[in-house]
Amino acid sequence: MNLIEIIKNKYLPIFRNDQLRIILTIIGITVAGVIFLSGRMLVDSFRANMDAIIDELPDDVIVHQNISDKHYNYLRTIDSNEQLIPFEVTELSKHEYINRETYNIPLNIIGTHNQFISSCIPYKDGFPVSKINNLQGRVWTATEAEQKLNVVVITYFTSKMFFGDANPIGKSLLIPGYGEFTVIGVINDLKEHEDSYSNLSLQGSKIITPIAHIFMPLATYKKYDFNYSEGYTSVLLQQHNEAKQVLIALQQSDYQNIFKLSYSKASSIDRFEEDLEVYKLIFTIVFVVILVFSFIIIVNTMLFSIKGRINEIGIRVALGASKRHIILQFIFEALILAFFALLLSLLIIYFAIQVLNIGFFKDFFFTISYESIIKYIIGLSMTILLASSLPAYYASRINVIDTLRME
């Protein structure tokens, strides 16, 4: 009974004063904590998801990714037999189709040269790399690609829509904004672009891109044959001959130092670890900023609190409190505030993980490790301890006689 009275009376008097400031302080530290934990959650989630994917990845697979404009041009020059023909994929927007034909066409027409969005590598027989076979006709030749002739390879669905059961090869297709194209081939329908991983690749973002580089192709391997995102196309070369051919060509090319394009499983893991280090560094910096922020909040709150409670300090000293008691009182008060903020931030992250895992991101689960939580608790506690020590020391040095107005 006495113990409760002692703690309540001796160490928790802050809760009788400054309620608004206390609430704002708790919110401030909670926000800082949530930002930190979110960062850790992302890193931990990437790691956990990668671990799951890597477990399924065969040892001898070669992942090929981020084929660039220069890369296509190079590839174009190495295949004199037109065995390996670069091409460009364009997505004719669904919007245009909807307006024009009131059809909701699920996917692309592929094969126009006019608009470069992204690319992959076709063969004469279609797109074995992407497991998309030619149904009719052919894909375009290197000459057609080079001269950007108006030839087009269309999907089966597109063929049915525009030409019905008739043979579309040789027929013309007017693509709004691009002109008239001659159909030279029909391929199987592509799957819906349901690839949520591409969302992780924010163009130009130095923060997200490192993870996207490694995560997308591996995710591709696991789930998709063809993975499209604006600006990047990641293709998995599952057939080793093709992969090796590209790899050898690239290794011999002038671009080998510019584009790191092919990875084995082992090198993929290495690269992932490197990327994760970048993330960790970023979040470490964020964490330090957050700690400084928390530090300032606590110092500010405690100093305001002390200034409003100078008379109380004087009374406590007159009634038997030592400097040590006063220091402990203010440190304890700050730790209690930090405890509530800590609890709140952990709860928020816990519920955020639950909500995110309901299904906002397909095939990607969110998690946070105990190691991250422990680091957070220790980091925050140490900061609060340090931040509250300064005002607490100041409080213990206050001239008690003045505060009691005895003279």
Next chain:
Amino acid sequence: MGNNMIKLKNCSKSYGKKLILDNISFAAMAGKSYAIIGESGAGKSTLLNIIGTLDRAFTGDLFIGNNNIKDQNDRAVSLIRNKYIGFVFQTYNLLANYTVYENMLIPLTYSKNKKTDYNNIITHRLSDLDILDLKNQKINELSGGEKQRVAIARALVNNPEILIADEPTGNLDYENTKKIMNIFNSIKKTNVAVIVVTHDFRVAEFCDEIYRIKNKKIVALDKENLIKTQTS
């Protein structure tokens, strides 16, 4: 602890270059009450702060019982203050948003006595001063006289052997002043040394001995003569 609860020897105190107390000595015994009077700014409260161990920046020696305060560290002095000394202030110095009970808990929580039931002690003290009904009331709901009685109850909660009161009746009317001084008299009879700083002779005459601080010195006054002088 001997009969001399407080012994102040050759005490001098300055604020910067300004000398406030000049080589004064003072002793207070258990079971007696002392009034310290003087003009405003004479150094009464300074002396009280020294005797109450709140101000240790002085030359000379202060003994509380057998303990020379000069030899003690902050923690030890705080414990001595908590155990031996009770304070009553003119402005009460109660925590306004606390209840009477919570105010009285403060000295108890700093004491070494952790085992005794605090509630019993507080109830007992409040009953002694006939203010048990105020126990759960907030301080800002009380009258001046009630506040001062609560302040006295708080000062006595650790059974101190010295009660130091700085202008305890300064904010009270004469009726309440008499009540408070009667309380001090009954406290004195429980073998407590009561030291009251006041500028009011009517308060001083309630005490057994009267001292005046004048020209940085302390002098004992003849109480009978003083009363006669004041009456005439």
